[in-house]
Amino acid sequence: MYVAVKGGEKAIRNAHRLLARTRRGDTSLPEVSVAQIQAQMSLAVARVMDEGALYDTELAALALKQAAGDQVEAIFLLRAYRATLPRFCASVPLETETMRVGRRVSAIYKDLPGGQRLGATFDYSHRLLDFSLLAAGETPEKDDFSVHSAENPAEEPVMPMPCPHVLNLLTEEGLVKTEETLANPAEAEIPDITREPLAFPSSRATRLQILARGDEGFLLAMAYSTQRGYGRNHPFAGEIRVGAVDVWLEAEETGFPVPAGEIDLTECEMVNQFVGSPDIAPQFTRGYGLVFGSAERKAMAMALVDRALRADEYNEEIASPAQQEEFVLAHCDNVEAAGFTSHLKLPHYVDFQSELGLIRKLRAEYARKHSARANATMDNQPLQVTP
Amino acid sequence: MNPALNPTPLADETAASTLPLLRVNQLTRLFGHEKGCQDISFDLYPGEVLGLVGESGSGKSTLLSLLSGRTPPDRGSVQYRADHANWLDIYEAGEARRRQLLRTEWGFVEQNPRDGLRMSVSAGANIGERLMAQGARHYGQLRETAIHWLQQVEIDASRVDDPPRAFSGGMQQRLQIARNLVSKPRLVFMDEPTGGLDVSVQARILDLLRSLVRELDLAVILVTHDLAVARLLADRLLVMRRSRVVESGLTDQILDDPQHPYTQLLVSSVLQA
Amino acid sequence: MTNMTTETRFAQSGRESMENTAAEGYNFAYLDEQTKRMIRRGLLKAVAIPGFQVPFGGREMPLPYGWGTGGMQVTAAILAPEDILKVIDQGADDTTNAVSIRAFFERTARVATTTRSGEATIIQTRHRIPETPLKRDQMMVFQVPIPEPLRFIEPSETETATLHALGDYGVMHVKLYEDIVAHGHIATCYAYPVEVNDRYMMDPSPIPRFDNPKLHMSPALMLFGAGREKRLYALPPYTRVVSIDFEDYPFEAQRQDGVCAICGSANTYLDELIVDDRGTRHYVCSDTDYCQEHAGQQGIRA
Numbered sequence: 001m002y003v004a005v006k007g008g009e010k011a012i013r014n015a016h017r018l019l020a021r022t023r024r025g026d027t028s029l030p031e032v033s034v035a036q037i038q039a040q041m042s043l044a045v046a047r048v049m050d051e052g053a054l055y056d057t058e059l060a061a062l063a064l065k066q067a068a069g070d071q072v073e074a075i076f077l078l079r080a081y082r083a084t085l086p087r088f089c090a091s092v093p094l095e096t097e098t099m100r101v102g103r104r105v106s107a108i109y110k111d112l113p114g115g116q117r118l119g120a121t122f123d124y125s126h127r128l129l130d131f132s133l134l135a136a137g138e139t140p141e142k143d144d145f146s147v148h149s150a151e152n153p154a155e156e157p158v159m160p161m162p163c164p165h166v167l168n169l170l171t172e173e174g175l176v177k178t179e180e181t182l183a184n185p186a187e188a189e190i191p192d193i194t195r196e197p198l199a200f201p202s203s204r205a206t207r208l209q210i211l212a213r214g215d216e217g218f219l220l221a222m223a224y225s226t227q228r229g230y231g232r233n234h235p236f237a238g239e240i241r242v243g244a245v246d247v248w249l250e251a252e253e254t255g256f257p258v259p260a261g262e263i264d265l266t267e268c269e270m271v272n273q274f275v276g277s278p279d280i281a282p283q284f285t286r287g288y289g290l291v292f293g294s295a296e297r298k299a300m301a302m303a304l305v306d307r308a309l310r311a312d313e314y315n316e317e318i319a320s321p322a323q324q325e326e327f328v329l330a331h332c333d334n335v336e337a338a339g340f341t342s343h344l345k346l347p348h349y350v351d352f353q354s355e356l357g358l359i360r361k362l363r364a365e366y367a368r369k370h371s372a373r374a375n376a377t378m379d380n381q382p383l384q385v386t387p
Numbered sequence: 388m389n390p391a392l393n394p395t396p397l398a399d400e401t402a403a404s405t406l407p408l409l410r411v412n413q414l415t416r417l418f419g420h421e422k423g424c425q426d427i428s429f430d431l432y433p434g435e436v437l438g439l440v441g442e443s444g445s446g447k448s449t450l451l452s453l454l455s456g457r458t459p460p461d462r463g464s465v466q467y468r469a470d471h472a473n474w475l476d477i478y479e480a481g482e483a484r485r486r487q488l489l490r491t492e493w494g495f496v497e498q499n500p501r502d503g504l505r506m507s508v509s510a511g512a513n514i515g516e517r518l519m520a521q522g523a524r525h526y527g528q529l530r531e532t533a534i535h536w537l538q539q540v541e542i543d544a545s546r547v548d549d550p551p552r553a554f555s556g557g558m559q560q561r562l563q564i565a566r567n568l569v570s571k572p573r574l575v576f577m578d579e580p581t582g583g584l585d586v587s588v589q590a591r592i593l594d595l596l597r598s599l600v601r602e603l604d605l606a607v608i609l610v611t612h613d614l615a616v617a618r619l620l621a622d623r624l625l626v627m628r629r630s631r632v633v634e635s636g637l638t639d640q641i642l643d644d645p646q647h648p649y650t651q652l653l654v655s656s657v658l659q660a
Numbered sequence: 661m662t663n664m665t666t667e668t669r670f671a672q673s674g675r676e677s678m679e680n681t682a683a684e685g686y687n688f689a690y691l692d693e694q695t696k697r698m699i700r701r702g703l704l705k706a707v708a709i710p711g712f713q714v715p716f717g718g719r720e721m722p723l724p725y726g727w728g729t730g731g732m733q734v735t736a737a738i739l740a741p742e743d744i745l746k747v748i749d750q751g752a753d754d755t756t757n758a759v760s761i762r763a764f765f766e767r768t769a770r771v772a773t774t775t776r777s778g779e780a781t782i783i784q785t786r787h788r789i790p791e792t793p794l795k796r797d798q799m800m801v802f803q804v805p806i807p808e809p810l811r812f813i814e815p816s817e818t819e820t821a822t823l824h825a826l827g828d829y830g831v832m833h834v835k836l837y838e839d840i841v842a843h844g845h846i847a848t849c850y851a852y853p854v855e856v857n858d859r860y861m862m863d864p865s866p867i868p869r870f871d872n873p874k875l876h877m878s879p880a881l882m883l884f885g886a887g888r889e890k891r892l893y894a895l896p897p898y899t900r901v902v903s904i905d906f907e908d909y910p911f912e913a914q915r916q917d918g919v920c921a922i923c924g925s926a927n928t929y930l931d932e933l934i935v936d937d938r939g940t941r942h943y944v945c946s947d948t949d950y951c952q953e954h955a956g957q958q959g960i961r962a
Contacts, residue, residue: 009759076724083720084686197715197890200818326816336888339725343805346727346757349750349931350787350946354849354868354914356932362843483826490830505834512837519837520830526840526906548841 023068037061046264046293047071051334052078053194053213054085055263055292072215076335083194090190092248092257096267096290097162099243103294106166107237108271114163119242120294166239167269167286176271176284200326207309207329208302212291214332216298222322222332223304231308231320234273235287242266242294266291268299272307274314285314406468408433408574408606409454414463416453421629424450427463429625429635433573436600436607438621438638440614440653445627447610448578454608455495455576456485467574490517494567494575498582500559503566504551510537510562511547517570536565540595557588561595568599577609581616593619614654618642626650689736689769695719699737699892703883706894711856712824713807718890728761728786729887731803735765735784738799738883744772746780751788751929751946758786775949787850789871791928791950794880796897802865804886807893809853809863829861832904840909849914855902856895864901870914870929875901918943923955 024031038045038061048060052075060078067073103119106112118124170176193209202210211219226233244264248257268289276282287307289299308322321327331337407430417423424446431437439447452458454465456477467488469475477485489495497503504513511533515523523529534544540561542554551559560580567575580596581589597620600607611617617624617638624641626634626649634647645651687693695717702716721729739745745765749758753775761784762773774780777790784801794800810820813831823829832853839847852869856862864875865884875882875895882895895901905911919926921933921942928950930943945951 008754008756009763012756012759076720079720080722084690084692086692194719195717197717199715326818330817335720336725339727339729340805340888341726342724343726346786347750347755348787348866350868350929351850351866353930353932353946354870357914357916358843358845358847358849361845362847365844482822486826486828490828508834508838509841511841512834515837516830516834519833520828524833524905524907526837527908529837 023066032065034058034061034065037064043294044069044071046291046295047216047298048074048078050292050295050298051075051213051215052082054078054082072334072338076338079335087192087195089249089251091260092250094245094247094265095162096241096245096265097165099163099241099245099265099267101163101241101243103242104163104239105237106239109166112166112169121296163241165269167271170238170271170284174283176286177274177280179286198329201312202325202329204306204310207325208288208290208306210329210332211289211302211305214302215334215337216295216301218332218334218337219301219305220297222308222328223301225320226304226308226322231311231323233287233304233307235304235307236271237300238269238271238286240266240268240296240299242296264293266293266295266299268296268303270300270303270307285310405432407431408435408468409608410464410466410468410474411454412464412466414450414453414460414465416449416458416460417630418449421631422446424453424627424630427625427632429632431574431606431608433606434604435623436605436609436621438617438624439608439610439627440612440617440624441627442653443612446630447612447627450627451576451578451608451610455493456489490520491570492573494570494572496560496563496567496575496577496580498579500551500556500563503563504559506551509548509550510542510554513551513562513566514569516566521570532569536569537562539568539599540565541591555588556584557592560584560592564592564596564599568603568605571603572605574606574608577607579611579613580609581613582611589616596620614642626653686768688741689739689765689771690721691719691733691736695733696737699733702892703734703737703894706883706892707881707896709860710895710899711854711860711862711893713891713893716890716892718887721887723760723764725888726805727757728784728803730885730889730891731784731786731801731887732761732764732885733887734801734883734885734892735782736769738801739765739769739771739782741769741771743781744774744779746774746777746783746949747785748783748788748790748947748949749786750931751790752948754948776953777947777949787866787868788929788946789867789874791925791945791947792953794874794878796879798880800878800880800882802867802882802884804863804865804884804891805888806851807863807884807886807889807891809851809861824860827859829855832861833906836904836906836909840906846905846909846911852911853904855904857900861904862893862895862901868914868929869903869911870916872901872903872911873913877901916943920945920951920954923951923960924958925951925954 038057041061041064042057044064045057045060048063048071049055049057052060052063054060056078059081060074063074063077064071067077101114101117101119103121104114104117106116167176171178191203191206191209193206198206198210225231227235242265244262246262247260249260250257266289270287270289272285272287274280274283274285285307287303287305287310289302289304289306291299291302305322305328308320309325309328311318311323312325316323318324409431411427411429411431414427415423415425417425422444427450429437439450441447449458453460456465459478465477466474467477469488469492475484477488495503505516511530514533514536515529518529518532530547534547537544537547542558542561542565546554546558551562554562564580581592584592593616599605600620607620609617609620621638624635624638625632626641626647628649634641634645634650641650642654645654689696691699698717702714706712706714718730718733721732723729723732735745745762747753747758747762747765749755749761752758753762765771766773777783777792778795780798782799782801783790784803786803789800808817808820810823810829810831813835814820814823823831836846836848839845848869850868851863851866852872854862854864854872854875864872877898877900878895879897881897884893886892903911916930918930920928920930922944925945929946931946933942933944934940935942945954
């Protein structure tokens with residue numbers, strides 16, 4: 001009797017065996033390799049790296065394979081692994097201006113220094129299922145999302161670098177609010193959301209870190225809500241760029257920066273309207289998004305939400321969810337959210353039992369009161385005498 | 388109160404009541420040019436009802452939130468006589484003390500009762516909350532007190548367990564008044580207390596307020612754009628325009644013989660309306 | 661029957677591996693020493709200010725948030741090689757999550773484990789306090805989902821932090837008042853809020869209120885860890901812990917009708933089992949260790 005209710009070690013072991021079998025699927029088909037996922041599911045890999053907060057395409061691909069394609073599960077795997085890694089230092093701030101750009105678009109200028117470049121994009125594709133992919137074997141044309149110069153198709157030359165940021169052109173004219181820059185970034189205290197608990201009100205640096213690894217779906221919905229009037233901020237896609245950027249480290253022993261490699265990034269800068277205040281002339285403001293890999297939807301959503309969360313800075317009325325720091329930051333992490341939602345599957349016998357006890361007691365009291373009232377009514381009934 | 392149990396010499400009582408309850412000095416908070424309020428100074432005496440009048444945007448509401456400890460000023464001070472001798476600078480006192488004042492010796496009646504009530508808990512709990520915060524721990528007595536105060540504000544005792552959601556606008560406003568008065572405050576701030584109500588309902592609330600203020604010897608700072616409300620309730624008026632007080636004095640004097648051109652305009656426009 | 665259980669567990673299973681191999685490449689008890697020191701500093705502060713929620717730099721654990729990551733981090737931080745660990749969930753040692761967490765520490769710390777409450781030096785728990793009275797050399801580690809007792813009245817962290825700082829707790833009694841209005845009783849059955857050391861309002865984690873009296877003046881150190889919310893708090897031994905109430909509606913630990921079908925106890929917390937299709941109900945002790953011991957004393961074979 002007892003065993004039927006309380007699970008055991010054996011049940012868990014069996015469950016894991018079954019899970020492994022389910023993940024593998026039909027064994028008459030060849031097993032998908034991590035390298036294949038890495039190469040052919042690069043956008044899935046990018047999301048796992050970004051929200052898993054670890055830039056490692058191989059481990060992200062491994063996580064995806066182990067999670068049978070479940071993105072949130074894969075993100076969790078990578079995040080848990082990341083938590084065990086030592087942290088050596090913070091990199092030198094990335095110079096996204098020097099990005100080797102594979103895609104770069106601006107919605108606010110028809111032409112601009114550096115030019116527009118579509119790159120690899122689903123935009124303008126007709127969303128028709130391509131049944132030729134169903135057929136075994138390769139599609140004739142080889143597609144490449146990577147932006148390394150050597151691997152780029154010859155007819156699309158890599159942009160000259162550096163490629164200036166569109167918003168900097170506006171900033172030079174005084175049309176966009178200059179962001180506060182740190183006097184000496186190398187010595188500045190950089191908050192680390194993986195080491196320090198979140199406290200409110202938070203800094204923008206902390207917010208951007210949290211948004212960068214926030215759930216794409218959640219941020220997309222929040223961003224969308226600002227467009228539909230819940231915290232409107234009149235955005236324009238100032239610039240979106242996707243490409244490879246060098247990472248430099250300044251190790252204590254060397255005293256000068258050394259290159260550590262390069263990573264693929266997507267950066268989005270939104271230009272938003274601001275009408276000014278008694279102390280500030282009207283000018284444009286900025287929302288910023290930066291994510292690992294090619295992940296434009298996420299970068300745009302992040303930029304919109306970043307701008308919405310700056311309402312306080314610009315003395316705007318905070319009336320909508322996307323503007324509320326506590327609401328957005330406390331709920332955008334899918335590892336936290338998925339964990340806490342899934343914990344409802346854990347046994348709650350004890351709490352349920354106490355509720356059960358109470359509800360029976362309340363029902364008994366209700367019945368007693370009810371029957372007492374019914375009796376009282378009966379007593380007051382005049383005797384009916386049949387003629 | 389039984390005088391035998393409270394042998395305070397009469398002379399002291401008189402001396403105490405001639406001291407102001409609130410001393411406001413050069414109070415300033417600006418959001419832009421002439422937006423907010425600046426250089427406001429006045430004294431408020433126990434039992435006195437002071438009206439802040441002026442058109443919307445003149446700075447009345449900003450002043451009210453500065454006075455009630457909700458918004459720190461750019462400069463100037465608000466001093467409250469917490470007991471018979473000690474003056475308390477409310478912005479030097481710290482948030483803990485300010486909040487404590489706001490739920491004990493002070494009250495705040497919001498224009499919209501939804502902002503001043505807990506809409507989802509019963510009327511009784513709304514009234515009892517201040518007492519519970521002060522340590523009242525007897526359910527039966529809390530409920531008795533709640534019923535007493537419901538009757539004081541002319542709400543039927545049978546509604547004690549109903550949530551304010553089920554009340555009309557006028558009843559909600561009366562409940563909010565009861566929720567504030569239960570802690571026997573000495574000073575109550577009111578922001579357009581009849582602003583959102585029908586004219587017929589307004590009259591009843593004004594009547595109620597007038598008798599409660601007299602009965603309980605309350606000092607009140609009342610923001611209103613309605614000079615009729617000001618005339619009915621206020622002993623003294625401050626007329627505000629573009630962040631400054633342009634005229635002050637006894638209510639009758641200001642309404643019957645306004646000196647400042649703006650006050651004249653304000654009074655005549657009401658008369659025309 | 662076995663088959664059905666397996667299927668159900670499959671849907672619920674986390675990622676934790678149950679193989680009986682030690683975890684290679686990880687520090688003793690999984691967390692690195694820096695992290696453990698950070699948690700211990702937080703715990704020391706928590707002990708110094710009983711009932712106060714101390715923010716800490718919580719780490720991702722290889723178990724999902726909500727499944728005991730806070731408790732596990734606390735256990736990992738205080739665990740020594742000579743400790744004897746007991747892990748319970750719903751009072752029982754053999755519930756899946758308890759089995760999984762116990763296995764985790766067997767693998768990563770190779771410490772001795774036990775199901776006997778009296779033998780354990782550390783007891784990590786979800787939702788219960790053992791029936792066997794605790795002793796002064798024992799530590800309880802509670803898994804906490806929502807550490808903030810004011811959360812369901814006030815969603816904003818900024819506001820609840822202010823209320824704690826000012827000791828402004830009137831709103832807690834508003835909740836109890838409403839219970840009595842609606843039900844004629846205080847209807848909070850678990851996670852019943854307590855006032856600690858006459859100062860801080862504390863959520864005792866979702867233990868049934870039946871267990872609340874065991875917190876008061878306990879000789880054992882009680883540590884609470886909330887992983888997702890990144891908070892630690894503590895009750896040092898012999899701390900005053902008062903379950904809030906009204907004078908005329910005093911706190912009552914829930915009484916249950918019925919006795920344990922296995923050991924015959926009438927004064928323990930009981931789980932209800934439905935044993936056949938006709939809905940016949942049986943009651944058994946939720947604390948499996950106590951039940952076995954008690955049955956043994958009665959000469960009953962559990």
